[in-house]
Amino acid sequence: MSETDAPILQLKGTNKSFGxxxxxxxxxxxxxxxxxxxxxxxxxxxxxxxxxxxTGIYGTDSGVTLFNGVPxxxxxxxxxxxxxxxxxxxxxxxCENLDIVQNLFLGREKLKMGLLDEREMERLARETLASxxxxxxxxxxxxVSSLSGGxxxxxxxxxxxxxxxxxVLLDEPTAALGVAQTxxxxxxxxxxxDNGLGVVLISHNMxxxxxxxxxxxxxxxxxxxxxxxxxxxxxxxxxVELITSGRxxxxxxxxxAEVTI
Amino acid sequence: MSTSEATPSSSPxxxxxDFSLDSEQPTFAQAIHNYxxxxxxGDLGALPALLAIIVxxxxxxxxxxxxxxxxxxxxxxxQQAAPVMVIAxxxxxxxxxxxxxxxxGYTAGVTAAVLALRLQNxxxxxxxxxxxAIVALALGTFTGVLVAKVGIPSFVVTLAxxxxxxxxxxxxxxxxxxxxxxxxxxNAIENENMSLxxxxxxxxxxTALFAFTVIRKQRASNGTxxxxxxxxxxxxxxxxxxxxxxxLSGNRALPxxxxxxxxxxxxxxxxxxxxxxxxFLLTRTRYGRHLYAVGGNAEAARRAGINVxxxxxxxxxxxxxxxxxxxxxxxxxxxxxxxxxxxxxxxxLAVGAAVIGGTSLFGGKGRMLNALLGGLVLALIxxxxxxxxxxxxxxxxTFDFSxxxxxxxxxxxxLLLAASVDAISRKRTVT
Numbered sequence: 001m002s003e004t005d006a007p008i009l010q011l012k013g014t015n016k017s018f019g020x021x022x023x024x025x026x027x028x029x030x031x032x033x034x035x036x037x038x039x040x041x042x043x044x045x046x047x048x049x050x051x052x053x054x055t056g057i058y059g060t061d062s063g064v065t066l067f068n069g070v071p072x073x074x075x076x077x078x079x080x081x082x083x084x085x086x087x088x089x090x091x092x093x094x095c096e097n098l099d100i101v102q103n104l105f106l107g108r109e110k111l112k113m114g115l116l117d118e119r120e121m122e123r124l125a126r127e128t129l130a131s132x133x134x135x136x137x138x139x140x141x142x143x144v145s146s147l148s149g150g151x152x153x154x155x156x157x158x159x160x161x162x163x164x165x166x167x168v169l170l171d172e173p174t175a176a177l178g179v180a181q182t183x184x185x186x187x188x189x190x191x192x193x194d195n196g197l198g199v200v201l202i203s204h205n206m207x208x209x210x211x212x213x214x215x216x217x218x219x220x221x222x223x224x225x226x227x228x229x230x231x232x233x234x235x236x237x238x239x240v241e242l243i244t245s246g247r248x249x250x251x252x253x254x255x256x257a258e259v260t261i
Numbered sequence: 262m263s264t265s266e267a268t269p270s271s272s273p274x275x276x277x278x279d280f281s282l283d284s285e286q287p288t289f290a291q292a293i294h295n296y297x298x299x300x301x302x303g304d305l306g307a308l309p310a311l312l313a314i315i316v317x318x319x320x321x322x323x324x325x326x327x328x329x330x331x332x333x334x335x336x337x338x339x340q341q342a343a344p345v346m347v348i349a350x351x352x353x354x355x356x357x358x359x360x361x362x363x364x365x366g367y368t369a370g371v372t373a374a375v376l377a378l379r380l381q382n383x384x385x386x387x388x389x390x391x392x393x394a395i396v397a398l399a400l401g402t403f404t405g406v407l408v409a410k411v412g413i414p415s416f417v418v419t420l421a422x423x424x425x426x427x428x429x430x431x432x433x434x435x436x437x438x439x440x441x442x443x444x445x446x447x448n449a450i451e452n453e454n455m456s457l458x459x460x461x462x463x464x465x466x467x468t469a470l471f472a473f474t475v476i477r478k479q480r481a482s483n484g485t486x487x488x489x490x491x492x493x494x495x496x497x498x499x500x501x502x503x504x505x506x507x508x509l510s511g512n513r514a515l516p517x518x519x520x521x522x523x524x525x526x527x528x529x530x531x532x533x534x535x536x537x538x539x540x541f542l543l544t545r546t547r548y549g550r551h552l553y554a555v556g557g558n559a560e561a562a563r564r565a566g567i568n569v570x571x572x573x574x575x576x577x578x579x580x581x582x583x584x585x586x587x588x589x590x591x592x593x594x595x596x597x598x599x600x601x602x603x604x605x606x607x608x609x610l611a612v613g614a615a616v617i618g619g620t621s622l623f624g625g626k627g628r629m630l631n632a633l634l635g636g637l638v639l640a641l642i643x644x645x646x647x648x649x650x651x652x653x654x655x656x657x658x659t660f661d662f663s664x665x666x667x668x669x670x671x672x673x674x675x676l677l678l679a680a681s682v683d684a685i686s687r688k689r690t691v692t
């Protein structure tokens with residue numbers, strides 16, 4: 001685990017309040033290229049808010065966002081996409097009545113003389129899916145309604161990385177999947193990182209986190225309780241303690257007084 | 262660091278084999294098998310409408326071979342169906358979004374009235390068409406803005422417009438008055454026929470165009486569409502067009518009449534051209550793709566950067582414009598416009614035609630061709646029942662099938678059947 005790699009995306013001292021409710025406290029959060037960073041925490045810990053701050057859906061009250069070490073202002077999903085930051089939300093946002101190619105290129109269709117260039121889009125779709133070693137899709141012209149949950153997740157992820165993305169945030173990609181499909185999606189998550197992307201994996205499944213992530217950020221009541229690398233010695237109980245009490249042994253938020261809302 | 266086992270390196274040849282269906286070169290028999298499994302999965306397409314056309318034609322043809330199967334009735338049937346088909350295409354635009362336009366019938370009526378009035382005031386045909394297009398577009402855009410920007414459900418907006426557009430039509434037609442149309446061009450749409458040469462020329466052109474598209478598609482498919490299938494399709498359409506034109510080339514004037522009545526009615530090429538243009542818009546342009554996307558999942562479309570409100574509003578605007586064209590067909594059919602033009606069952610037949618053809622009421626699924634096929638089904642019913650007259654099915658009881666009551670009941674039942682097919686096939690595809 002080399003810590004010398006510069007983070008591709010970095011949040012420093014980020015605060016966010018909704019009226020009187022202070023949701024994010026001095027968040028320091030880094031995403032490294034080629035690494036899977038797991039973001040864990042109980043419901044209401046602030047994971048989703050953090051993701052929405054990263055993509056500019058919410059503005060932040062204070063703090064800086066660095067992209068490749070350069071301060072950037074992200075005011076909305078379009079700014080984020082322009083930088084190469086994509087989010088795959090839990091509901092996937094696919095049109096079931098369209099096929100895989102049509103979904104992958106939705107809103108960014110390739111044109112030839114003002115008309116849809118289907119052959120080019122088909123070719124690129126096949127290329128992207130092949131680069132992710134997706135093997136379970138019979139045809140890129142299959143309707144999404146005919147795909148399994150895992151295949152849909154794959155299409156949604158492919159849609160996010162089709163645009164030379166640098167950072168991909170995945171919101172509980174395995175939540176609704178069976179054992180075999182979970183493995184497929186986790187393999188895909190690993191492959192994204194191996195292809196050099198910075199991957200953020202939000203998950204409630206500690207086994208997934210230990211299996212696929214390189215480091216883990218645990219959030220507790222709006223704070224980053226721990227930001228540690230995952231090693232062979234990392235145990236499930238350790239992560240669960242971080243989630244439920246914000247500390248585990250010497251690691252985590254130390255003084256209970258520190259944790260106020 | 263604990264990760265899953267090392268991922269196998271994927272060579273291009275290995276990767277290509279993943280999309281087996283994309284590279285597989287099926288034989289003719291396999292292609293038919295693939296089609297059958299598609300049907301079983303609930304994707305029925307236009308099949309129910311085609312079956313309905315065949316069954317109804319067989320039923321009426323068998324019962325009344327002299328009248329129903331006559332060339333006169335064939336031409337008449339096509340002219341009866343044309344306005345409904347055009348308005349069905351109009352409504353299809355909003356049905357694709359899962360919306361409804363109940364006022365499309367009266368949009369047609371108001372546009373028809375403007376058309377008739379302008380022509381009566383000796384406006385040139387060109388200027389009249391421009392003002393009619395503006396009126397139809399304005400009515401549609403009005404609805405679209407209320408639905409997309411203000412956010413009122415389309416059912417409510419168009420129900421209100423159904424009343425107010427009817428009011429406009431009443432004011433224009435002066436309460437029970439009839440506005441006659443003397444313009445030859447407008448009256449020709451639904452009453453005149455093309456000369457034999459033009460009829461055959463159009464059939465040849467249509468076949469050539471179809472052959473060109475099918476072959477282009479086959480070439481681009483890298484053999485996933487078997488060549489035989491393409492050839493069979495082209496030959497079938499060519500033969501169909503030849504028989505169609507051949508039948509309509511026969512004289513269908515009464516024996517005593519001095520002039521001959523031959524050729525394909527103008528309504529036929531006009532409707533076909535409209536279907537082709539709109540199909541092109543829906544399938545080959547970015548706008549069409551976005552229309553389907555909004556109909557399928559508006560939230561996904563919004564996140565993909567599509568201006569959902571604009572797409573919604575524009576669909577209603579298109580619906581208005583096309584309904585206006587349908588109004589011209591209605592006006593031409595009777596060579597006049599009255600307060601009933603576009604009223605009565607016009608709209609219900611149009612929505613019914615689209616749904617019977619296979620366009621989904623739930624949005625996201627449908628084609629322009631569906632409106633044409635469904636329109637034919639709904640024209641066949643009153644036409645056939647009218648000619649059937651009194652009959653005793655299975656020797657049980659004698660019914661007067663030509664009564665309006667019977668026509669409405671049968672049309673309603675067929676529509677229910679189509680909506681059931683839509684709902685059930687949707688259940689099958691969405692598991």
